[in-house]
Amino acid sequence: MKSTKSGNGNNGGLLHPSVDKVLVIEGTHAASYAVKLARVQVIAAYPITPQTSVVEKLSEIVSAHELDARFIRVESEHSAMACCIGSSISGARAFTATSSQGLALMHELLHWSAGSRLPIVMVNVNRAMAPPWSIYVDHNDSLSQRDTGWLQFYAESNQEVMDTVLQAYKIAERVSLPVMINLDAFVLSHTSEPVAIPKQEVVDHFLPPRKASFRVDPSDPRAFGALIGPEAYMEMRYKLFRAMEESRSVIRDVDSEFGETFGRNYGGLVEEYRTSDAEIVLITSATAVSTARIAVDEMRSLGFPVGLLKLRVFRPFPLDEIRSLAAHVKKIGVLDRNISFGATGMIYQEAKAVLYNSEVRPPLFGFIAGLGGRDITPETIKEIFSHLMNHEEPESETIWVGLRTEATDPTVPQFSRHDKKKEGV
Amino acid sequence: MIEIRMHGRGGQGGVIAAKILASAIFKEGRFAQSFPSFGVERRGAPVLAFTRVDDKPIRLRTAIYEPDHLIILDATLIKSTNVFSGLKKGGTILVNASTPASVFNFPEEYAPAIVDAASIAARHGLGTRSMPIVNTAILGAFAKFSGVVGIDAILEAIREGVPIKQEENAAAALDAYEEVEAAPIYDIHRPGSDENEIVTVN
Numbered sequence: 001m002k003s004t005k006s007g008n009g010n011n012g013g014l015l016h017p018s019v020d021k022v023l024v025i026e027g028t029h030a031a032s033y034a035v036k037l038a039r040v041q042v043i044a045a046y047p048i049t050p051q052t053s054v055v056e057k058l059s060e061i062v063s064a065h066e067l068d069a070r071f072i073r074v075e076s077e078h079s080a081m082a083c084c085i086g087s088s089i090s091g092a093r094a095f096t097a098t099s100s101q102g103l104a105l106m107h108e109l110l111h112w113s114a115g116s117r118l119p120i121v122m123v124n125v126n127r128a129m130a131p132p133w134s135i136y137v138d139h140n141d142s143l144s145q146r147d148t149g150w151l152q153f154y155a156e157s158n159q160e161v162m163d164t165v166l167q168a169y170k171i172a173e174r175v176s177l178p179v180m181i182n183l184d185a186f187v188l189s190h191t192s193e194p195v196a197i198p199k200q201e202v203v204d205h206f207l208p209p210r211k212a213s214f215r216v217d218p219s220d221p222r223a224f225g226a227l228i229g230p231e232a233y234m235e236m237r238y239k240l241f242r243a244m245e246e247s248r249s250v251i252r253d254v255d256s257e258f259g260e261t262f263g264r265n266y267g268g269l270v271e272e273y274r275t276s277d278a279e280i281v282l283i284t285s286a287t288a289v290s291t292a293r294i295a296v297d298e299m300r301s302l303g304f305p306v307g308l309l310k311l312r313v314f315r316p317f318p319l320d321e322i323r324s325l326a327a328h329v330k331k332i333g334v335l336d337r338n339i340s341f342g343a344t345g346m347i348y349q350e351a352k353a354v355l356y357n358s359e360v361r362p363p364l365f366g367f368i369a370g371l372g373g374r375d376i377t378p379e380t381i382k383e384i385f386s387h388l389m390n391h392e393e394p395e396s397e398t399i400w401v402g403l404r405t406e407a408t409d410p411t412v413p414q415f416s417r418h419d420k421k422k423e424g425v
Numbered sequence: 426m427i428e429i430r431m432h433g434r435g436g437q438g439g440v441i442a443a444k445i446l447a448s449a450i451f452k453e454g455r456f457a458q459s460f461p462s463f464g465v466e467r468r469g470a471p472v473l474a475f476t477r478v479d480d481k482p483i484r485l486r487t488a489i490y491e492p493d494h495l496i497i498l499d500a501t502l503i504k505s506t507n508v509f510s511g512l513k514k515g516g517t518i519l520v521n522a523s524t525p526a527s528v529f530n531f532p533e534e535y536a537p538a539i540v541d542a543a544s545i546a547a548r549h550g551l552g553t554r555s556m557p558i559v560n561t562a563i564l565g566a567f568a569k570f571s572g573v574v575g576i577d578a579i580l581e582a583i584r585e586g587v588p589i590k591q592e593e594n595a596a597a598a599l600d601a602y603e604e605v606e607a608a609p610i611y612d613i614h615r616p617g618s619d620e621n622e623i624v625t626v627n
Binding site: 022024026184187193194287290375378 | 458487
């Protein structure tokens with residue numbers, strides 16, 4: 001591993017020679033500026049809270065001729081992805097952004113874009129699925145799309161949003177698969193903080209223009225998306241499977257190259273934080289990682305041997321990284337900001353699956369917290385570590401953290417409270 | 426770490442103010458983070474906005490529950506919401522109002538200041554007289570009163586951060602910077618109003 005600084009540590013590389021300027025901007029705009037720097041050629045836009053400011057800023061950038069791109073307003077998210085597919089087949093670098101219900105509406109075309117092996121990059125602002133209506137963060141929207149063939153990244157800072165968009169095009173175009181970059185609703189999307197904007201010429205060197213292997217070209221006709229029989233479909237699936245497997249090393253290489261160019265990187269698929277001598281490690285993703293770092297530091301200062309594994313990439317799932325972590329710790333907790341009904345949290349599920357065929361299998365605990373924007377504080381994380389320290393084995397497959405007991409106590413009649421509420425709020 | 430919580434109403438510009446404040450602090454060489462509390466972003470509804478300040482990059486990504494400083498853009502919120510919730514002992518309270526501080530019955534452990542940001546904003550043509558945009562004026566007062574950030578950085582951040590009337594907004598901040606020291610300013614109790622009643626500024 002190169003000795004570049006973590007993008008989320010120290011000064012976050014704000015003083016590196018590759019930096020053009022540092023702006024205090026929100027997470028959505030970090031994505032917009034990265035799209036500009038990546039010289040994206042087609043942007044499909046359909047608004048949905050809290051994503052809208054990503055494409056809003058891009059519309060300003062395109063109308064000011066700061067980016068030579070087609071900005072196409074469409075009538076739904078399904079069309080937004082169709083637009084990206086069409087332009088990507090023609091060889092263009094394409095982008096869109098969405099959130100929650102919008103991502104769900106795209107579902108069919110997420111399969112289509114990955115199956116067509118198109119290097120589309122999309123920003124998804126993680127927002128809880130309705131009903132009940134919510135505009136706040138959890139990860140059920142993107143994790144519900146885990147089997148579509150898209151790579152999935154989760155960012156913990158605005159700088160990481162910007163840097164991951166730049167990395168994403170390079171990765172996508174190398175493995176011919178689409179990439180989704182996820183950021184937490186409001187906690188990142190509408191939080192302003194300093195972000196280093198790299199110089200255009202440095203980005204151009206890191207990310208040269210896309211060279212599509214195959215594209216729609218009237219002078220060289222080809223068929224795209226044709227019907228295929230049982231004699232070849234399975235091989236196409238196998239190739240997609242192989243591309244996703246190979247993307248693991250591509251992600252590591254691109255992150256490493258990014259570090260050499262920009263002076264900061266993110267550890268590839270995961271980042272380990274204070275794990276070398278840790279006995280108890282928590283696996284989590286996105287902004288919960290940022291807050292958990294504080295809780296880990298506080299607990300370390302009191303002498304507790306705790307650490308953190310940041311899951312930066314969910315697809316492809318970091319199998320080797322989790323197995324090697326399991327080999328040297330006593331217990332692992334997984335904090336999921338999502339729930340698969342009828343099963344467990346999804347990261348927990350997958351971590352458990354990769355450990356089953358592993359020689360060392362420490363006890364694994366699955367925690368559910370922060371759904372629908374419920375705040376995850378350092379106290380939430382410390383409560384989880386405390387549970388891990390006080391239990392040898394998990395007592396159940398899911399441990400819900402921070403539930404309001406009066407709302408979940410079966411002895412409290414639920415409808416009487418509803419009637420009372422009618423009078424007030 | 427210093428934490429600031431701003432209480433306003435949708436349309437007053439509290440979210441933008443928190444962001445401009447973060448930019449100003451970063452200009453002075455410290456790290457800053459600002460974010461709104463959404464969900465009630467309707468015009469007139471109570472809105473919260475937060476700013477954090479530290480000497481190192483800020484990793485904490487939660488709401489602010491125990492602020493060091495409060496900025497209140499609309500004094501009617503003092504009566505209708507629990508604005509003092511979690512405010513640290515010795516914390517400061519800056520209120521946009523045209524009434525003396527004594528009207529508000531501030532808890533004794535806090536240091537209050539009043540600035541008539543609404544009149545200042547109206548004087549500079551920011552918003553309308555009935556709905557002045559007070560967000561930039563209040564920042565000037567905050568620079569003077571809190572010691573968290575300097576007025577030069579605030580003025581620079583305002584000029585970069587507001588989309589229109591940059592000079593008018595900067596002038597309003599400078600006026601508030603000078604006038605906050607002179608508080609309490611006016612006493613415009615409505616005739617027959619209760620001694621402790623809070624008079625709205627709009």
